[in-house]
Amino acid sequence: MKKYYSIILLMFLSTLTYAQVDVIQTDSTEIVVENINIFKDSRLDVLDKRPALMVKVEEEKDRITNFKPIVSSDGKKKVTGSIYTTKGFRVVIYNGPDRQQAMTIKNTFSRAFPDQATFLSYNVPSYKIKVGNFESRNDASSFMRKIGKVFPTAFIVPDIITVKNINVSN
Numbered sequence: 001m002k003k004y005y006s007i008i009l010l011m012f013l014s015t016l017t018y019a020q021v022d023v024i025q026t027d028s029t030e031i032v033v034e035n036i037n038i039f040k041d042s043r044l045d046v047l048d049k050r051p052a053l054m055v056k057v058e059e060e061k062d063r064i065t066n067f068k069p070i071v072s073s074d075g076k077k078k079v080t081g082s083i084y085t086t087k088g089f090r091v092v093i094y095n096g097p098d099r100q101q102a103m104t105i106k107n108t109f110s111r112a113f114p115d116q117a118t119f120l121s122y123n124v125p126s127y128k129i130k131v132g133n134f135e136s137r138n139d140a141s142s143f144m145r146k147i148g149k150v151f152p153t154a155f156i157v158p159d160i161i162t163v164k165n166i167n168v169s170n
Contacts, residue, residue: 081166088161089140090119094129102127105151112150116143117162124130133161 094105099122106118106129119130134140140156147154 011047024077026085028106034169036091078169080159080169083162083166085160086135088163089134089137089156090132090161091140091147091149091154092128092129092130092135092157093154095126095153097125097127102129105129110148110152113147130159132159133163135161135163 093109094102096102102120106120109116109131110118113131116117116132121128121130132140132143134143137156144156146152
């Protein structure tokens with residue numbers, strides 16, 4: 001019988017308790033103060049602004065069209081052209097496991113041919129130094145012959161290249 005009375009008493013007392021809430025009583029009003037701290041990541045503010053940013057991006061896309069002439073800041077020269085990626089060829093001048101040697105070869109090549117782009121890639125366990133953005137195999141082959149004495153182990157590989165067709169006129 002005592003067990004039943006104690007269970008009923010516990011049930012009655014449990015209805016009177018509040019979880020994470022303090023009640024402060026003053027003259028005639030009750031002030032409820034919740035003991036909850038909210039920690040908000042500042043990156044969430046960006047998500048609130050995202051729809052507005054997306055509208056701005058869409059407006060920019062509508063404003064900029066491909067192959068439209070751009071007038072320079074002085075208003076005298078026009079810049080036309082495009083930059084795009086396509087299938088093409090590059091020349092591999094180094095393929096090996098030594099990163100320091102790969103960087104040395106890359107720097108040496110960049111000093112000798114500053115107009116050619118160089119690319120370092122790592123595919124376990126070897127580093128590759130690829131050079132150039134050639135649209136045809138013939139262009140890559142003629143360049144490979146040009147550097148053949150300095151880099152005798154060079155070879156041609158197909159790759160995705162960046163083509164820049166930029167023209168500046170008065």
